[in-house]
Amino acid sequence: MDFPRCDRTAAWSALSAHFRQHRHGFDLREAFAQDPGRFGRLSLQAPEVFADLSKNLVEERTLALLLELARQCGLEARRDAMLAGAPVNHTEGRAVLHTALRAPRGEGPFSDEVHATLDAMLAYAEQVRADGRIRHVVNIGIGGSDLGPQMVLPALDAFVHAGLDFHFVSNVDGHDLAPVLRRLRPEETLFIVASKTFTTQETMANAEAAKAWFLAQGGTDLARHFAATTTNVRAAAEFGISTTFGFRDWVGGRYSLWSAIGLPIAIALGAEHFRALLAGAHAMDRHFASESLERNLPVLLGLIDVWYRNFHGFTSRSVAPYHQGLKRLPAYLQQLEMESNGKRVDGDGELLPFGTSPVVWGEPGTTGQHAYFQMLHQGTDVIPVEFILVKEPTHALPGLHEKLLANGLAQSRALMIGKTARQALQEKAPTASETLDARVLAQHRTFPGNRPSTTLLLERLTPSALGALIALYEHRVFTSGALWGLNSFDQWGVELGKALAGDLLPRLGTGETAGLDASTAGLLARLRGR
Numbered sequence: 001m002d003f004p005r006c007d008r009t010a011a012w013s014a015l016s017a018h019f020r021q022h023r024h025g026f027d028l029r030e031a032f033a034q035d036p037g038r039f040g041r042l043s044l045q046a047p048e049v050f051a052d053l054s055k056n057l058v059e060e061r062t063l064a065l066l067l068e069l070a071r072q073c074g075l076e077a078r079r080d081a082m083l084a085g086a087p088v089n090h091t092e093g094r095a096v097l098h099t100a101l102r103a104p105r106g107e108g109p110f111s112d113e114v115h116a117t118l119d120a121m122l123a124y125a126e127q128v129r130a131d132g133r134i135r136h137v138v139n140i141g142i143g144g145s146d147l148g149p150q151m152v153l154p155a156l157d158a159f160v161h162a163g164l165d166f167h168f169v170s171n172v173d174g175h176d177l178a179p180v181l182r183r184l185r186p187e188e189t190l191f192i193v194a195s196k197t198f199t200t201q202e203t204m205a206n207a208e209a210a211k212a213w214f215l216a217q218g219g220t221d222l223a224r225h226f227a228a229t230t231t232n233v234r235a236a237a238e239f240g241i242s243t244t245f246g247f248r249d250w251v252g253g254r255y256s257l258w259s260a261i262g263l264p265i266a267i268a269l270g271a272e273h274f275r276a277l278l279a280g281a282h283a284m285d286r287h288f289a290s291e292s293l294e295r296n297l298p299v300l301l302g303l304i305d306v307w308y309r310n311f312h313g314f315t316s317r318s319v320a321p322y323h324q325g326l327k328r329l330p331a332y333l334q335q336l337e338m339e340s341n342g343k344r345v346d347g348d349g350e351l352l353p354f355g356t357s358p359v360v361w362g363e364p365g366t367t368g369q370h371a372y373f374q375m376l377h378q379g380t381d382v383i384p385v386e387f388i389l390v391k392e393p394t395h396a397l398p399g400l401h402e403k404l405l406a407n408g409l410a411q412s413r414a415l416m417i418g419k420t421a422r423q424a425l426q427e428k429a430p431t432a433s434e435t436l437d438a439r440v441l442a443q444h445r446t447f448p449g450n451r452p453s454t455t456l457l458l459e460r461l462t463p464s465a466l467g468a469l470i471a472l473y474e475h476r477v478f479t480s481g482a483l484w485g486l487n488s489f490d491q492w493g494v495e496l497g498k499a500l501a502g503d504l505l506p507r508l509g510t511g512e513t514a515g516l517d518a519s520t521a522g523l524l525a526r527l528r529g530r
């Protein structure tokens with residue numbers, strides 16, 4: 001596509017100049033004091049998600065320049081090309097069409113095929129739910145064939161079938177599969193082998209181990225107790241699986257929970273709620289596709305990500321969901337963002353002279369508060385934080401939810417307002433040393449403040465709200481990746497380690513060290529006990 005890379009645009013130069021004065025002059029506390037309309041202007045309602053961007057280190061001019069940058073880099077044309085099915089994953093010659101999976105019947109590319117698979121998968125899911133004999137569903141998959149369903153199920157726990165237990169096995173470490181198998185009986189279990197390629201070592205090894213266990217336990221009717229979700233139907237059949245739900249190579253692994261890979265979700269939630277999940281994502285797709293850039297939430301989030309990464313130089317972003325059900329969201333987002341945008345060359349293979357994907361990490365509030373928030377408040381690095389708050393709980397326990405929300409609000413406010421040494425000096429801290437000089441103590445108790453955060457607010461964590469939230473993240477990652485001019489849809493960086501593991505596996509048996517570096521050879525010898 002004939003658009004300049006972001007760092008070669010006039011808008012980038014203007015942003016660099018703007019940053020030089022912004023970095024010394026901008027303070028969130030002053031920005032709010034001087035502008036009573038800041039919250040109103042910097043917050044917006046997107047489908048299912050209200051976003052408060054006002055506690056970010058941005059001025060009106062910052063956003064205007066970032067939007068200009070998006071235009072100069074052809075963001076809209078790049079987005080439209082992806083949505084239309086152009087082969088934007090050019091290093092693999094593939095289209096990128098996860099959005100087609102959630103388009104209503106009759107809309108979007110491949111609609112007939114998508115809906116035929118969806119109908120078949122949902123009918124099967126309903127059958128499993130109604131079966132009565134199946135009590136355990138074990139998803140064997142890794143990466144995108146694991147993290148999506150594994151994240152969604154606890155998030156939507158209130159909607160999950162009460163008579164079924166779901167298990168997720170991803171690691172080739174037998175300590176993952178063995179404790180699950182201990183709790184199972186073959187006649188009550190459905191194994192889903194989830195793998196886009198049906199060649200991934202971890203998944204194939206676990207699937208073989210599960211099959212061996214099933215047969216050794218006297219299991220019969222493999223066809224009834226194993227299903228596969230894959231693009232490689234032939235390999236699944238060779239494995240002995242006849243119930244297979246397919247999808248195409250234009251669904252990236254980390255974008256695949258909407259496809260057949262979502263089968264455990266469909267079994268857990270049922271057809272109606274699975275369709276609601278898709279509908280929520282589709283609503284966000286429409287917002288991304290048609291809303292002006294100025295009011296387009298994934299675009300604004302992606303632009304602020306670029307601002308922080310490339311101008312402020314922030315290297316990580318912390319995600320703090322104030323909802324225990326979203327406990328796996330940070331892990332899911334790690335794959336989504338870091339596997340997508342953890343790249344070092346542009347579309348033409350030229351080395352990028354600027355930083356790309358930040359490290360994404362986090363834990364649910366309030367547990368994170370009592371672990372690493374210390375660093376967020378007083379550490380030497382500034383780490384933008386993303387708070388996710390949900391207004392209505394899906395439990396009925398009294399008194400807890402208000403406390404949770406108060407904590408979420410308090411953290412974003414504390415990061416921003418901080419505490420001066422003077423304020424600290426005036427306070428009495430019950431646990432403080434009585435002998436330490438009061439001014440020294442005040443330095444320890446000072447918070448710099450002016451630390452940025454975004455708050456995303458959902459009314460309720462329903463299937464449709466979760467669908468919209470995940471799609472929001474997908475499009476935000478697209479936005480920053482498109483501006484950086486990299487391919488967000490390949491993952492060559494995982495290949496080398498896979499190949500070397502293939503080389504090392506027989507050496508663990510033979511002890512052969514020829515051609516290895518001294519460190520690897522030494523470790524190999526120790527592992528073999530010599």
Ligand SMILES: O=P(O)(O)OC[C@H]1O[C@](O)(CO)[C@@H](O)[C@@H]1O
Pocket residue numbers: 142143144145194195196197198199200203253254339491494
């Ligand atoms: O679904 P598959 O083909 O087993 O791949 C699993 C995961 O492995 C990766 O290719 C990375 O190794 C991910 O992109 C993917 O989600």
